[in-house]
Amino acid sequence: xxxxxxxxxxxxxxxxxxxxxxxxxxxxxxxxxxxxxxxxxxxxxxxxxxxxxxxxxxxxxxxxxxxxxxxxxxxxxxxxxxxxxxxxxxxxxxxxxxxxxxxxxxxxxxxxxxxxxxxxxxxxxxxxxxxxxxxxxxxxxxxxxxxxxxxxxxxxxxxxxxxxxxxxxxxxxxxxxxxxxx
Numbered sequence: 001x002x003x004x005x006x007x008x009x010x011x012x013x014x015x016x017x018x019x020x021x022x023x024x025x026x027x028x029x030x031x032x033x034x035x036x037x038x039x040x041x042x043x044x045x046x047x048x049x050x051x052x053x054x055x056x057x058x059x060x061x062x063x064x065x066x067x068x069x070x071x072x073x074x075x076x077x078x079x080x081x082x083x084x085x086x087x088x089x090x091x092x093x094x095x096x097x098x099x100x101x102x103x104x105x106x107x108x109x110x111x112x113x114x115x116x117x118x119x120x121x122x123x124x125x126x127x128x129x130x131x132x133x134x135x136x137x138x139x140x141x142x143x144x145x146x147x148x149x150x151x152x153x154x155x156x157x158x159x160x161x162x163x164x165x166x167x168x169x170x171x172x173x174x175x176x177x178x179x180x181x182x
Contacts, residue, residue: 019087028084030148035077037141038070041106044134045070054131057112058120066109066138073102073141099149103142110138 022028045066048054056066076098083089090098117131 018085020085022084022087022089023081025084027089027148028081030144031077031081031084034141034144034148035081037137037144038073038077041134041137041141042070042074044130044137048127049130049133050126052127052130054113054127054134055116056109056134057116062112062116065105066112069102069105069109069138073106076102096149099145103146103149106138106142106145108142110135110140110142113138 023032045054045056056062080090080095080098089095113131113135115135117128117135120128
């Protein structure tokens with residue numbers, strides 16, 4: 001198998017390829033933008049806006065939901081990007097599953113933060129702006145992850161459907177995928 005990019009081997013066994021071109025594909029650019037949003041959301045959750053740390057919610061469940069969502073995707077997104085760079089991206093099914101889960105978690109966390117900071121009497125409190133900024137960025141990040149799922153589905157079906165909207169039968173698609181992978 002030919003590898004793109006830089007290859008190296010010190011043991012003579014496994015050769016690992018680095019494919020920076022994968023980052024400039026549609027999928028790679030979506031993941032880079034997702035990472036930027038995830039980092040901004042993490043910084044807003046950790047540091048806050050104008051030095052005022054926000055809350056995801058007033059209950060323990062809301063707090064855990066927000067913290068695990070932001071912290072988890074700060075680990076998951078770079079791992080997916082490393083897979084793209086190493087020319088071993090995850091399967092589209094698993095990527096779609098992660099996108100669905102991530103979109104729901106981020107939108108839920110953002111909704112909790114916005115609900116908390118609009119329902120409390122924080123009209124003149126600077127922490128209100130911080131919480132609303134966090135909630136907004138959570139929802140924007142969730143929307144971006146959801147858009148990425150939609151992008152993946154459009155690309156998948158555009159490769160397997162003709163201009164009249166007639167798609168290959170499901171078993172024919174999997175035969176094509178099997179041939180491409182071999």
